[in-house]
Amino acid sequence: MSKRLAAISVAVGFLLVALPAATSRRPRYGGTLRVEIGAMVNSLDPAVPAASPEEAIAKQGINALLYDHQEADGTFAGVAGSGPFRIAAWEPGKHVTLAANDDFRDGRPFVDGVEIQMSRAAPDRLLDVEVGKADLAEIPAEEARDAADRGVHVSMSEPEELIALVFVAGRPAGDDARLREALARSVDRAAIVNFILQKTGEPAGGLLPQWLSGTAFLFSTAVDAPGAKELVSQIGGSPRIVLGYDSGDSLEQSIAERIAVNARDAGIALTAVAAGRGSASADLDARLVRLPMHSTHPGEALASFVATLAPIGGIDATPLPAGATADQIYGRERSIVATFRVTPLVRFPRVFGLSARVRNWKAPLPGERLPLADVWLEGDAQ
């Protein structure tokens, strides 16, 4: 060992020993963070397309820990291992073990490593966090209250992911703006939040959340059954609307079924049907769409939503001007919602279950990588 390395080792050794023994304010170094995810990630190569949105999101999350940073266009900068962690072991589709990168430019992570177990179903993830077999797992928003009741430490982001009802462009059933408006007015968003999301979320009248834009309060979220009935009566008979939801998404299914009930009460004939994710919309007049948020800039977040919604609903996809003002962003949002081709329904946070030994965890903002480099583990330090 060179003299320089020896000196470094002495200095580092001293530092690790000199840290306070039992305080949660100052970090502790060491330990392995055990993470469980639901997705199956078969390749971490950014160039290899993911087989599903879940895999894409999980792969993105893991790669964000491996690469120095992410460019605005979503590509990763640097080489794998230039981020806070590098791959120590990798079994495609099953698990990946990450080791702390001592040379990371923002400093070595506090934990020595991260073990990520894949393909764990939501109930199993929650159970593993509950019994201490896992330190961190994302859990469905609608199960947050149950998790907290079971004693799991629950961490939530700001409400960010939106579920919206989108009328498919070109389908005759959605041609009549009065019918689209009637359906939008008939939806009881508060009931969806209270009963389906178990109060973990908020009704959404606009596309962007209040905490992001500051203008969400300008969009009504109130149910207006009389108004809906009045519009239906003007039409003189509603064509049947076929509303699709992702067959593998129980939350979407519950929401679609609730919408069908609300629609029926307003005199609208609507059938909720399971559909393959991303499948052709030939038989669907409308579908539920999940819109995860990827940016904390209102203009960028709206642009991302529009990019998803425009091909389905045929809404105006003209980009906002660079540096758009709050007024302009609100104006675009209002113009989209006013067509009733897109009806925002509910917005909910990302929910994480944490074991008792996890410290310094903060739910990431949209577009941020999971702050696993900042987390330290109580009672498992060197």
Added chain:
Amino acid sequence: MRDWHKPMRPPSKVSFLHSVLLLLCIAFLADACPAQLVIQSPPASSQPPAQPPMSWSNELRDVANKVAAISPPPARIELEVNNFSSLGPGEAASISDWLRSEFARRGFRVVSAPPVDGTVTITLSEGVDGYLIVAQVRRGPDEQIAMIPVPRGAQNAARAGEIILDQERIWEQPGVILDFALPQPAPGESPMLVVLEPGRIVTYSYSPQPPQWQLSNSVIIPPLRPWLRAPRGYIDLSRGLANGKAMLSGIDCTGDFRSQETVHCAFENQPSPPWAVEEAWTDKNIASAGDSAGVDLSCNGRAVVLATGGGDWTRPDFIQGYEMRTSQGEGAIASGNPLEFAGPVTAIWPTENRGVARAVVHNLQSGNYEAYIVKATCSH
């Protein structure tokens, strides 16, 4: 970078660092500084209750202008002011009062019952980019909306209790600040600001013409391997800038901070670094606190210590003044109102000025690191 190139305002009161801070307060972003560096104004002091926050005055006048343009006076209007922001009820009430007065001054008759010519709803809102004043003006079935953004301001100083704390934000940057120092300038010399970062010591000198801070020196600190994610840092200028010392976890840098080539950094065994001593004292004497600084001040015959909260680095923090019951520090009594910050106080150290500490805050809203001077005084 967005909207950070702001001039600083003069402080609203004469302070202990008057000579230096007056200069700071009119400085602009130094062109010569690294791109990420910004200088931000110190917070305004407490306002009389009937007045809006000083930094909102222009925006509130804009609101009144826009409402008047949409619905010109004279007119009978119903005015409603809602607060969906993080402003406190008192601040929102002040704004509401001010708006009512302003509308009346402009010839509106603000009424609370029909008949009315229009309804004006002012909402104090907030997004990630700052506050937003939204005016909804309804005349019959028509509604027009005007929006006026307001940048976030700093919080006011605490003003009650035995120990009064005042804060002055003097520097802000996106990169990590471990410690900073504002040495008293020698006669005839420009004020200096020293900022200790994980990888360098940066010195700025003040140039009055044009008024701005200019990068003076930047000393690269050799990287520690493995590079710690949360290194501690401390600047010791007790022997002057010419004999400065900057300590990081495992590294000492010494030399004349005004002269880059004289500063030498080396790995050192640090058996009792200042942060270890401070943490041990805090753990023993103010168990609920995270870090503390004795500031060479007595109130009621008791030594004054300023201490942070005890939470981790994911949440807002505060600095609280404590009176120590004995010289050994047994029995700390929280005294006065705390200063609250939008993120953890990552460092707090005494300065050479009586009652004064320097503090570094990681603002969780902006993501920036902020350097504050905190002054404690006795209320009587």
